[in-house]
Amino acid sequence: MNLRSLNLYFFSLLLLTLFIILVQKFHSPVEPLLRKISYIIFTPFLKTEREIEEEVEKALLYIRDLKKAMKMIGSYKKLKEELQAYRERVSQYEEILTKLEEDLDFYFPPKAKYVVSKIIYYDPSGEDRFFIIRDGKNKEIKKGDIVVSKGYIIGIVDEVYPSTSKVITLFNEKTALLVSVENLPKAYIYRGGRPYGKLMYVEIKDNVKEGDRVLYKDLTMRIPPFPVGEVIYTGFGEDPFFKEVMVKPYVSPRSVEFVVVFKE
Structure with missing residues (x-):
């Protein structure tokens, strides 16, 4: 209307x-x-x-x-x-x-104390010489603790803060690990390096060859012999009594997110 x-x-x-x-x-x-x-x-x-x-x-x-x-x-x-x-x-x-299943899918020894943590910061240089995890003194982490992911050694705790820790990787020259070569009774020192680490004090007579696995060696027997890397080169070095042995780490820290810190 x-x-x-x-x-x-x-x-x-x-x-x-x-x-x-x-x-x-x-x-x-x-x-x-x-x-x-x-x-x-x-x-x-x-x-x-x-x-x-x-x-x-x-x-x-x-x-x-x-x-x-x-x-x-x-x-x-x-x-x-x-x-x-x-x-x-x-x-x-x-x-x-x-990601947790991928990074933590390995054997956890019952006698070893450990902390599951997460990487929150990577080496900005791109050389992966260190990374930061989100746990520190609050979880009783200490300098020298071994860091594992995917069943492989990826680093050692170098500095500990209240709630974070700095981990130096197998590519860092400061890294030194007591290791052994699979099927050999002797112990050696793994020295970090970029792009490959070195196996120190390998005598000329030692039967270390390319393709051998380098394993972490814990004298207390609490931590399993987690793999460190693979021998990719053996030859004569400057020292006439020792071989020059190059080791390629199995895992890059950028390929993982969660880690396990085994307390020494």
Whole structure:
């Protein structure tokens, strides 16, 4: 209904009201006839009023239902966002668990004390001479503790702080490990280096050859002989009494995320 129709409607109601007042005030023989005529004339307007009321009621009901629907849509969107965030967290946890399984899938000796930690910082030079783990004095880690991942030696704790520790890797010249060569009874010293480490004090007569595995040697027998690296070169060096033996570490620290610190 447009504005012109509404104006006409309210003007007609006004005329009807005035007419009824006059009829009631002045009684006449034609009063019943006038009432009947009035009813015939204004009934369409009364019907229109009822229709308007019904349309208004329908509109109010529609608005109420629309509000409920919008509220439900908002709740659904919020639930969808929460579900997506939950899926992302689950995916992250699955990745962490997968990485844990890869990095910690090896034998844990029952007599050795250890701490499972996480690498939080790598050598920014790209030479992988050290990395930082997120545990330190708070977990009773000490300088000299052996660091293992994926069942291989990857470094030694060099500096310990309240809640972090610096680990020097097998590529660091400061690294020195007591090791042995598989199937040989003697002990040697592994000296770190880049890109390869060296096996020190290998006598000329020692049957150390390329392809031999170099293993960590713990004199207390608490820590297993975890592999350190593989002999890739043997030859004569400057010292006539000892061989020059180069060792390639098995694992780069950048390929791991979780480590185990075995306490010396």
